[in-house]
Amino acid sequence: MRPSIVLLIAVGVLFAAGTILLLERTLTRVLLGVMLLGNGANLLVLAAAQPGSPPIVGTADPAEMTDPLPQAMILTAIVITLGMTAFLLALAYRSWRLSGHDEVQDDAEDRRVRELAERDEGSDAEDLDADETETVEVRA
Amino acid sequence: MTWLVPLPVIMPLLGAATTLLMFRRPRVQRAISVSVLTATLVVSAVLLVLSADGPLVVAVGGWPVPLGIVLVADQLATLMLVVSAAVTLCVLLYSIGQGGADGDEEHPLSVYHPTYLILTAGVTNAFLSGDLFNLYVGFEILLAASYVLITLGGTENRIRAGTTYVVVSLLSSVIFLAGIGLIYAATGTLNMAQLVGRLDALPDGVRMVLQGMLLLAFGIKAAIFPLSAWLPDSYPTAPAPVTAVFAGLLTKVGVYAIIRTETLLFPGGRVADLLMVAALSTMVVGILGAVAQSDLKRLLSFTLVSHIGYLLFGVGLASRAGIAAAVFYTLHHIIVQTTLFLVAGLIERRGGSTALDRLGGLARTAPVLAILFFLPALNLAGIPPFSGFLGKLGLIQAGVDDGAVLSWLLVGGSALTSLLTLYALARVWNLAFWRSPVSPDATPLRSPRLMVTPTAALVAAGVLLTLAAGPLYALTDTVAGDLLERTPYVEAVLP
Numbered sequence: 001m002r003p004s005i006v007l008l009i010a011v012g013v014l015f016a017a018g019t020i021l022l023l024e025r026t027l028t029r030v031l032l033g034v035m036l037l038g039n040g041a042n043l044l045v046l047a048a049a050q051p052g053s054p055p056i057v058g059t060a061d062p063a064e065m066t067d068p069l070p071q072a073m074i075l076t077a078i079v080i081t082l083g084m085t086a087f088l089l090a091l092a093y094r095s096w097r098l099s100g101h102d103e104v105q106d107d108a109e110d111r112r113v114r115e116l117a118e119r120d121e122g123s124d125a126e127d128l129d130a131d132e133t134e135t136v137e138v139r140a
Numbered sequence: 141m142t143w144l145v146p147l148p149v150i151m152p153l154l155g156a157a158t159t160l161l162m163f164r165r166p167r168v169q170r171a172i173s174v175s176v177l178t179a180t181l182v183v184s185a186v187l188l189v190l191s192a193d194g195p196l197v198v199a200v201g202g203w204p205v206p207l208g209i210v211l212v213a214d215q216l217a218t219l220m221l222v223v224s225a226a227v228t229l230c231v232l233l234y235s236i237g238q239g240g241a242d243g244d245e246e247h248p249l250s251v252y253h254p255t256y257l258i259l260t261a262g263v264t265n266a267f268l269s270g271d272l273f274n275l276y277v278g279f280e281i282l283l284a285a286s287y288v289l290i291t292l293g294g295t296e297n298r299i300r301a302g303t304t305y306v307v308v309s310l311l312s313s314v315i316f317l318a319g320i321g322l323i324y325a326a327t328g329t330l331n332m333a334q335l336v337g338r339l340d341a342l343p344d345g346v347r348m349v350l351q352g353m354l355l356l357a358f359g360i361k362a363a364i365f366p367l368s369a370w371l372p373d374s375y376p377t378a379p380a381p382v383t384a385v386f387a388g389l390l391t392k393v394g395v396y397a398i399i400r401t402e403t404l405l406f407p408g409g410r411v412a413d414l415l416m417v418a419a420l421s422t423m424v425v426g427i428l429g430a431v432a433q434s435d436l437k438r439l440l441s442f443t444l445v446s447h448i449g450y451l452l453f454g455v456g457l458a459s460r461a462g463i464a465a466a467v468f469y470t471l472h473h474i475i476v477q478t479t480l481f482l483v484a485g486l487i488e489r490r491g492g493s494t495a496l497d498r499l500g501g502l503a504r505t506a507p508v509l510a511i512l513f514f515l516p517a518l519n520l521a522g523i524p525p526f527s528g529f530l531g532k533l534g535l536i537q538a539g540v541d542d543g544a545v546l547s548w549l550l551v552g553g554s555a556l557t558s559l560l561t562l563y564a565l566a567r568v569w570n571l572a573f574w575r576s577p578v579s580p581d582a583t584p585l586r587s588p589r590l591m592v593t594p595t596a597a598l599v600a601a602g603v604l605l606t607l608a609a610g611p612l613y614a615l616t617d618t619v620a621g622d623l624l625e626r627t628p629y630v631e632a633v634l635p
Contacts, residue, residue, distance in 0.1 A: 022311065027303060034310050040318075041317040041318045041321065044318050044321040044322070047321070048324045069324075076273075084287075084310055084313075087284070087306070091302065094291075094299055098294075098299060104304065104307070105300045105303075107373040109435060109438060110372075110373065113432050
């Protein structure tokens with residue numbers, strides 16, 4: 001089987017554009033990136049099938065028919081992408097409602113741990129262990 | 141008895157539909173979910189017994205085997221089914237208890253039950269699938285449900301953490317789908333048993349690309365080190381039962397997919413060394429992250445990432461002893477990690493927070509809670525005679541038997557990780573339980589018996605895993621033998 005080069009270039013462009021958009025901060029662009037990537041993957045699956053006449057019994061010789069399985073898989077994948085797109089849209093809308101923007105935020109706790117490390121302090125353990133020995137002494 | 145095989149997928153799906161219809165009647169919803177998951181547990185246990193005589197195969201819809209979708213219940217799948225059904229049932233009971241105690245304000249219960257059942261269906265579908273595309277669908281079912289559960293209630297914090305999780309998971313799904321497309325283009329089939337012969341016939345380079353795509357997709361889901369950064373950020377913000385079930389099951393579904401594909405589809409090859417390096421870095425980086433954390437839930441998330449490294453270590457060794465130990469460790473880790481997250485939820489109710497600098501004195505004020513934390517913590521750290529110790533011992537023995545330099549490095553790495561896990565959990569014990577209370581003004585929320593009992597049941601299951609370790613280890617050893625031999629699986633599907 002010889003896949004169509006035009007189809008494969010289209011897949012490459014979709015994947016490249018999708019990846020760039022996925023690396024953006026705003027969720028709306030990320031959403032567009034996910035859609036492009038999803039469609040790129042669908043086209044890739046389509047390229048896996050031998051092109052031919054429609055796979056309907058009685059209309060053509062079975063040897064000349066295209067392979068229907070990848071198309072069935074793409075249908076499933078399209079439905080899944082649709083659901084995910086709807087969910088991401090809802091997520092972006094909710095984020096906009098709550099915080100006035102739809103930017104993907106940093107992990108606040110992560111930043112806190114990093115600041116502790118920069119000041120060369122342990123995450124709370126040392127000071128509190130000191131407390132702990134004191135109380136033991138008092139009890140003793 | 142093959143008609144039992146699709147039931148663990150169908151029952152939760154039907155249950156989800158009925159609970160969705162019953163959205164106005166929380167009591168009926170609860171009754172349906174509990175009975176459906178109990179039935180799933182029973183069916184899974186029966187399947188485990190039946191699969192001892194060889195894998196059970198069902199061609200869905202009656203399509204002849206390589207054409208239609210097949211469900212394959214071999215011993216690996218049924219073992220995972222039993223443990224996951226037990227864990228999901230316990231977590232469901234826990235969440236019902238929590239909902240009852242809180243008056244349901246924070247948890248929109250009408251969505252919770254259907255979504256939870258769909259998550260279960262996705263997990264069981266992934267375990268039973270004998271077809272790569274059906275595995276993809278199983279992943280998508282469980283991921284879609286997990287997106288809803290992780291953003292449950294839609295508070296600002298959960299939306300923030302959920303966004304990262306959703307985007308990263310979507311990326312891994314796209315990679316998986318592209319990998320499936322390439323595998324189909326190269327071999328013309330997606331039936332795993334049929335793929336065995338056809339993949340072996342491919343040139344090495346093509347095989348390695350296909351294997352790399354699948355490993356990348358599963359690696360993100362299983363949270364293997366360079367692909368694990370999303371996990372400690374997103375899991376802790378979800379409600380306690382949701383975090384517990386995610387920690388126990390979702391990453392293990394990724395690990396299951398890795399075990400299945402590495403043994404059945406891509407045995408041998410140079411990628412095993414890559415897996416070993418990934419295992420070492422996952423262990424060490426994960427546990428160093430855990431040591432630095434000051435919040436209990438985040439600390440547990442990092443230990444979760446770190447211990448995925450142990451599972452990969454066994455898979456990377458690709459020897460019978462290594463895979464047997466990895467399967468045993470997976471079962472142990474599902475139970476123990478879920479238990480610890482459930483206990484973290486109880487601690488949060490008791491002490492008002494999971495920040496370690498605000499907790500204290502729980503050993504005196506809540507002795508039952510202390511015991512519930514202490515046992516699984518020792519188990520996770522691998523203190524003898526617990527199952528965590530047995531699993532690690534098995535892995536280390538398998539590594540020593542292998543004898544390569546990389547295996548010795550990993551033996552050292554796993555011992556170090558085990559020690560650091562003990563250090564991290566001992567810190568939690570010292571701060572939250574041992575020292576005197578820091579802020580006595582925190583008013584504890586009530587923890588009803590329905591939350592404590594499932595947690596205690598899972599702690600007991602963890603201990604039981606130790607008592608039954610002999611027969612269980614013998615079972616995982618035969619599982620590993622069958623996986624490496626490949627013929628039992630292939631002959632069952634394509635007689």
